[in-house]
Amino acid sequence: MATKTKQDPDLKMTKALYQQHAAKYQPQRNVLLNSWRAFWVGGTICLLGQVIQKFYMSVFDFTDKTAGNPTVATLIFISVLLTGFGVYDNIGQYAGAGSAVPVTGFANSIASAAIEHRSEGYVLGVGGNMFKLAGSVIVFGVVAAFVAALIKTLMRMIWPG
Known part of the structure:
Protein backbone atom coordinates (compact mmCIF):
# COMPACT_ATOMS: atom_id res chain seq x y z
CA MET A 1 0.00 0.00 0.00
CA ALA A 2 1.50 3.30 -1.09
CA THR A 3 1.46 6.10 1.38
CA LYS A 4 1.00 9.67 0.34
CA THR A 5 3.65 12.06 1.58
CA LYS A 6 3.45 15.77 1.60
CA GLN A 7 6.16 17.43 -0.44
CA ASP A 8 8.03 20.04 1.52
CA PRO A 9 7.67 23.39 -0.27
CA ASP A 10 11.25 24.27 0.68
CA LEU A 11 12.55 21.27 -1.29
CA LYS A 12 10.98 22.35 -4.56
CA MET A 13 13.88 23.23 -6.82
CA THR A 14 13.33 25.13 -10.02
CA LYS A 15 15.87 25.31 -12.81
CA ALA A 16 16.74 28.92 -12.04
CA LEU A 17 17.08 28.17 -8.32
CA TYR A 18 19.35 25.22 -9.06
CA GLN A 19 21.57 27.30 -11.35
CA GLN A 20 21.82 30.02 -8.71
CA HIS A 21 22.74 27.45 -6.07
CA ALA A 22 25.29 25.68 -8.31
CA ALA A 23 26.93 28.98 -9.29
CA LYS A 24 28.11 29.41 -5.70
CA TYR A 25 30.29 26.30 -6.00
CA GLN A 26 31.76 26.88 -9.46
CA PRO A 27 35.32 28.18 -9.50
CA GLN A 28 35.77 31.65 -10.93
CA ARG A 29 37.71 31.71 -14.17
CA ASN A 30 40.42 34.26 -14.66
CA VAL A 31 39.64 35.24 -18.25
CA LEU A 32 42.50 37.71 -18.55
CA LEU A 33 45.10 35.19 -17.35
CA ASN A 34 43.69 32.41 -19.55
CA PHE A 131 39.39 10.11 -35.72
CA LYS A 132 36.44 10.33 -33.30
CA LEU A 133 37.41 13.82 -32.14
CA ALA A 134 39.32 14.89 -35.22
CA GLY A 135 36.77 13.51 -37.68
CA SER A 136 34.37 16.39 -37.21
CA VAL A 137 37.20 18.86 -37.82
CA ILE A 138 38.16 17.06 -41.04
CA VAL A 139 34.56 16.94 -42.26
CA PHE A 140 34.00 20.62 -41.48
CA GLY A 141 37.26 21.55 -43.23
CA VAL A 142 36.36 19.61 -46.36
CA VAL A 143 32.82 21.02 -46.48
CA ALA A 144 34.05 24.58 -45.85
CA ALA A 145 36.68 24.22 -48.59
CA PHE A 146 34.04 22.91 -50.99
CA VAL A 147 31.67 25.79 -50.24
CA ALA A 148 34.48 28.36 -50.60
CA ALA A 149 35.55 26.84 -53.95
CA LEU A 150 31.95 26.79 -55.13
CA ILE A 151 31.47 30.45 -54.23
CA LYS A 152 34.73 31.38 -55.94
CA THR A 153 33.75 29.46 -59.09
CA LEU A 154 30.32 31.09 -59.18
CA MET A 155 31.83 34.53 -58.69
CA ARG A 156 34.19 33.95 -61.61
CA MET A 157 31.30 32.81 -63.79
CA ILE A 158 29.25 35.90 -62.91
CA TRP A 159 32.10 38.43 -63.05
CA PRO A 160 34.86 37.08 -65.31
CA GLY A 161 37.94 39.12 -65.35
Missing part, protein backbone atom coordinates in the same frame (compact mmCIF):
# COMPACT_ATOMS: atom_id res chain seq x y z
CA SER A 35 43.68 34.73 -22.57
CA TRP A 36 47.28 35.75 -21.92
CA ARG A 37 48.38 32.09 -21.62
CA ALA A 38 46.60 31.13 -24.84
CA PHE A 39 48.09 34.14 -26.62
CA TRP A 40 51.71 33.60 -25.68
CA VAL A 41 51.72 29.80 -26.05
CA GLY A 42 49.91 29.94 -29.39
CA GLY A 43 52.25 32.71 -30.49
CA THR A 44 55.27 30.66 -29.44
CA ILE A 45 54.02 27.69 -31.47
CA CYS A 46 53.58 29.98 -34.48
CA LEU A 47 57.03 31.48 -33.88
CA LEU A 48 58.49 27.98 -33.81
CA GLY A 49 56.76 27.29 -37.12
CA GLN A 50 58.26 30.46 -38.57
CA VAL A 51 61.74 29.49 -37.38
CA ILE A 52 61.37 26.02 -38.91
CA GLN A 53 60.16 27.53 -42.19
CA LYS A 54 63.12 29.94 -42.31
CA PHE A 55 65.43 27.00 -41.57
CA TYR A 56 64.04 25.06 -44.53
CA MET A 57 64.33 28.13 -46.73
CA SER A 58 67.95 28.82 -45.80
CA VAL A 59 69.32 25.28 -45.59
CA PHE A 60 67.36 23.52 -48.33
CA ASP A 61 66.71 26.51 -50.63
CA PHE A 62 62.93 26.18 -50.42
CA THR A 63 60.73 29.13 -51.39
CA ASP A 64 57.96 30.56 -49.21
CA LYS A 65 55.44 28.28 -50.90
CA THR A 66 57.50 25.09 -50.93
CA ALA A 67 58.67 25.42 -47.31
CA GLY A 68 55.10 25.37 -45.97
CA ASN A 69 54.40 21.65 -46.26
CA PRO A 70 57.60 20.40 -44.59
CA THR A 71 57.13 23.04 -41.87
CA VAL A 72 53.63 21.76 -41.06
CA ALA A 73 54.86 18.16 -41.16
CA THR A 74 57.65 19.03 -38.72
CA LEU A 75 55.23 20.79 -36.34
CA ILE A 76 52.93 17.76 -36.47
CA PHE A 77 55.84 15.43 -35.77
CA ILE A 78 56.95 17.52 -32.78
CA SER A 79 53.38 17.63 -31.46
CA VAL A 80 52.90 13.87 -31.76
CA LEU A 81 56.28 13.25 -30.13
CA LEU A 82 55.40 15.55 -27.21
CA THR A 83 51.99 13.87 -26.94
CA GLY A 84 53.64 10.47 -26.74
CA PHE A 85 55.88 11.67 -23.90
CA GLY A 86 52.90 13.24 -22.09
CA VAL A 87 54.26 16.79 -22.36
CA TYR A 88 51.68 18.23 -24.76
CA ASP A 89 48.83 17.45 -22.35
CA ASN A 90 50.50 19.65 -19.74
CA ILE A 91 50.92 22.41 -22.31
CA GLY A 92 47.23 22.04 -23.18
CA GLN A 93 46.18 22.27 -19.55
CA TYR A 94 48.21 25.43 -19.13
CA ALA A 95 47.45 27.18 -22.43
CA GLY A 96 43.97 25.99 -23.35
CA ALA A 97 43.02 27.17 -26.83
CA GLY A 98 46.53 28.49 -27.42
CA SER A 99 47.71 24.92 -27.86
CA ALA A 100 44.51 23.51 -29.35
CA VAL A 101 43.93 25.89 -32.24
CA PRO A 102 47.20 25.50 -34.21
CA VAL A 103 47.79 22.36 -36.28
CA THR A 104 49.72 20.96 -33.32
CA GLY A 105 46.48 20.72 -31.34
CA PHE A 106 44.85 18.77 -34.16
CA ALA A 107 47.80 16.36 -34.25
CA ASN A 108 47.61 16.05 -30.46
CA SER A 109 43.92 15.09 -30.59
CA ILE A 110 44.58 12.32 -33.10
CA ALA A 111 47.69 11.01 -31.33
CA SER A 112 46.01 11.07 -27.90
CA ALA A 113 43.09 8.99 -29.14
CA ALA A 114 45.44 6.55 -30.85
CA ILE A 115 47.55 6.14 -27.71
CA GLU A 116 44.48 5.75 -25.51
CA HIS A 117 42.95 2.97 -27.63
CA ARG A 118 46.09 1.07 -28.67
CA SER A 119 45.32 -1.78 -26.27
CA GLU A 120 42.21 -2.59 -28.33
CA GLY A 121 44.33 -3.38 -31.39
CA TYR A 122 45.51 -1.49 -34.41
CA VAL A 123 42.36 -1.75 -36.51
CA LEU A 124 39.49 -1.49 -34.04
CA GLY A 125 41.38 0.43 -31.37
CA VAL A 126 43.76 2.85 -33.04
CA GLY A 127 42.15 3.02 -36.50
CA GLY A 128 38.59 3.07 -35.24
CA ASN A 129 39.01 5.64 -32.51
CA MET A 130 41.71 8.06 -33.52
Whole structure:
Protein backbone atom coordinates (compact mmCIF):
# COMPACT_ATOMS: atom_id res chain seq x y z
CA MET A 1 0.00 0.00 0.00
CA ALA A 2 1.50 3.30 -1.09
CA THR A 3 1.46 6.10 1.38
CA LYS A 4 1.00 9.67 0.34
CA THR A 5 3.65 12.06 1.58
CA LYS A 6 3.45 15.77 1.60
CA GLN A 7 6.16 17.43 -0.44
CA ASP A 8 8.03 20.04 1.52
CA PRO A 9 7.67 23.39 -0.27
CA ASP A 10 11.25 24.27 0.68
CA LEU A 11 12.55 21.27 -1.29
CA LYS A 12 10.98 22.35 -4.56
CA MET A 13 13.88 23.23 -6.82
CA THR A 14 13.33 25.13 -10.02
CA LYS A 15 15.87 25.31 -12.81
CA ALA A 16 16.74 28.92 -12.04
CA LEU A 17 17.08 28.17 -8.32
CA TYR A 18 19.35 25.22 -9.06
CA GLN A 19 21.57 27.30 -11.35
CA GLN A 20 21.82 30.02 -8.71
CA HIS A 21 22.74 27.45 -6.07
CA ALA A 22 25.29 25.68 -8.31
CA ALA A 23 26.93 28.98 -9.29
CA LYS A 24 28.11 29.41 -5.70
CA TYR A 25 30.29 26.30 -6.00
CA GLN A 26 31.76 26.88 -9.46
CA PRO A 27 35.32 28.18 -9.50
CA GLN A 28 35.77 31.65 -10.93
CA ARG A 29 37.71 31.71 -14.17
CA ASN A 30 40.42 34.26 -14.66
CA VAL A 31 39.64 35.24 -18.25
CA LEU A 32 42.50 37.71 -18.55
CA LEU A 33 45.10 35.19 -17.35
CA ASN A 34 43.69 32.41 -19.55
CA SER A 35 43.68 34.73 -22.57
CA TRP A 36 47.28 35.75 -21.92
CA ARG A 37 48.38 32.09 -21.62
CA ALA A 38 46.60 31.13 -24.84
CA PHE A 39 48.09 34.14 -26.62
CA TRP A 40 51.71 33.60 -25.68
CA VAL A 41 51.72 29.80 -26.05
CA GLY A 42 49.91 29.94 -29.39
CA GLY A 43 52.25 32.71 -30.49
CA THR A 44 55.27 30.66 -29.44
CA ILE A 45 54.02 27.69 -31.47
CA CYS A 46 53.58 29.98 -34.48
CA LEU A 47 57.03 31.48 -33.88
CA LEU A 48 58.49 27.98 -33.81
CA GLY A 49 56.76 27.29 -37.12
CA GLN A 50 58.26 30.46 -38.57
CA VAL A 51 61.74 29.49 -37.38
CA ILE A 52 61.37 26.02 -38.91
CA GLN A 53 60.16 27.53 -42.19
CA LYS A 54 63.12 29.94 -42.31
CA PHE A 55 65.43 27.00 -41.57
CA TYR A 56 64.04 25.06 -44.53
CA MET A 57 64.33 28.13 -46.73
CA SER A 58 67.95 28.82 -45.80
CA VAL A 59 69.32 25.28 -45.59
CA PHE A 60 67.36 23.52 -48.33
CA ASP A 61 66.71 26.51 -50.63
CA PHE A 62 62.93 26.18 -50.42
CA THR A 63 60.73 29.13 -51.39
CA ASP A 64 57.96 30.56 -49.21
CA LYS A 65 55.44 28.28 -50.90
CA THR A 66 57.50 25.09 -50.93
CA ALA A 67 58.67 25.42 -47.31
CA GLY A 68 55.10 25.37 -45.97
CA ASN A 69 54.40 21.65 -46.26
CA PRO A 70 57.60 20.40 -44.59
CA THR A 71 57.13 23.04 -41.87
CA VAL A 72 53.63 21.76 -41.06
CA ALA A 73 54.86 18.16 -41.16
CA THR A 74 57.65 19.03 -38.72
CA LEU A 75 55.23 20.79 -36.34
CA ILE A 76 52.93 17.76 -36.47
CA PHE A 77 55.84 15.43 -35.77
CA ILE A 78 56.95 17.52 -32.78
CA SER A 79 53.38 17.63 -31.46
CA VAL A 80 52.90 13.87 -31.76
CA LEU A 81 56.28 13.25 -30.13
CA LEU A 82 55.40 15.55 -27.21
CA THR A 83 51.99 13.87 -26.94
CA GLY A 84 53.64 10.47 -26.74
CA PHE A 85 55.88 11.67 -23.90
CA GLY A 86 52.90 13.24 -22.09
CA VAL A 87 54.26 16.79 -22.36
CA TYR A 88 51.68 18.23 -24.76
CA ASP A 89 48.83 17.45 -22.35
CA ASN A 90 50.50 19.65 -19.74
CA ILE A 91 50.92 22.41 -22.31
CA GLY A 92 47.23 22.04 -23.18
CA GLN A 93 46.18 22.27 -19.55
CA TYR A 94 48.21 25.43 -19.13
CA ALA A 95 47.45 27.18 -22.43
CA GLY A 96 43.97 25.99 -23.35
CA ALA A 97 43.02 27.17 -26.83
CA GLY A 98 46.53 28.49 -27.42
CA SER A 99 47.71 24.92 -27.86
CA ALA A 100 44.51 23.51 -29.35
CA VAL A 101 43.93 25.89 -32.24
CA PRO A 102 47.20 25.50 -34.21
CA VAL A 103 47.79 22.36 -36.28
CA THR A 104 49.72 20.96 -33.32
CA GLY A 105 46.48 20.72 -31.34
CA PHE A 106 44.85 18.77 -34.16
CA ALA A 107 47.80 16.36 -34.25
CA ASN A 108 47.61 16.05 -30.46
CA SER A 109 43.92 15.09 -30.59
CA ILE A 110 44.58 12.32 -33.10
CA ALA A 111 47.69 11.01 -31.33
CA SER A 112 46.01 11.07 -27.90
CA ALA A 113 43.09 8.99 -29.14
CA ALA A 114 45.44 6.55 -30.85
CA ILE A 115 47.55 6.14 -27.71
CA GLU A 116 44.48 5.75 -25.51
CA HIS A 117 42.95 2.97 -27.63
CA ARG A 118 46.09 1.07 -28.67
CA SER A 119 45.32 -1.78 -26.27
CA GLU A 120 42.21 -2.59 -28.33
CA GLY A 121 44.33 -3.38 -31.39
CA TYR A 122 45.51 -1.49 -34.41
CA VAL A 123 42.36 -1.75 -36.51
CA LEU A 124 39.49 -1.49 -34.04
CA GLY A 125 41.38 0.43 -31.37
CA VAL A 126 43.76 2.85 -33.04
CA GLY A 127 42.15 3.02 -36.50
CA GLY A 128 38.59 3.07 -35.24
CA ASN A 129 39.01 5.64 -32.51
CA MET A 130 41.71 8.06 -33.52
CA PHE A 131 39.39 10.11 -35.72
CA LYS A 132 36.44 10.33 -33.30
CA LEU A 133 37.41 13.82 -32.14
CA ALA A 134 39.32 14.89 -35.22
CA GLY A 135 36.77 13.51 -37.68
CA SER A 136 34.37 16.39 -37.21
CA VAL A 137 37.20 18.86 -37.82
CA ILE A 138 38.16 17.06 -41.04
CA VAL A 139 34.56 16.94 -42.26
CA PHE A 140 34.00 20.62 -41.48
CA GLY A 141 37.26 21.55 -43.23
CA VAL A 142 36.36 19.61 -46.36
CA VAL A 143 32.82 21.02 -46.48
CA ALA A 144 34.05 24.58 -45.85
CA ALA A 145 36.68 24.22 -48.59
CA PHE A 146 34.04 22.91 -50.99
CA VAL A 147 31.67 25.79 -50.24
CA ALA A 148 34.48 28.36 -50.60
CA ALA A 149 35.55 26.84 -53.95
CA LEU A 150 31.95 26.79 -55.13
CA ILE A 151 31.47 30.45 -54.23
CA LYS A 152 34.73 31.38 -55.94
CA THR A 153 33.75 29.46 -59.09
CA LEU A 154 30.32 31.09 -59.18
CA MET A 155 31.83 34.53 -58.69
CA ARG A 156 34.19 33.95 -61.61
CA MET A 157 31.30 32.81 -63.79
CA ILE A 158 29.25 35.90 -62.91
CA TRP A 159 32.10 38.43 -63.05
CA PRO A 160 34.86 37.08 -65.31
CA GLY A 161 37.94 39.12 -65.35
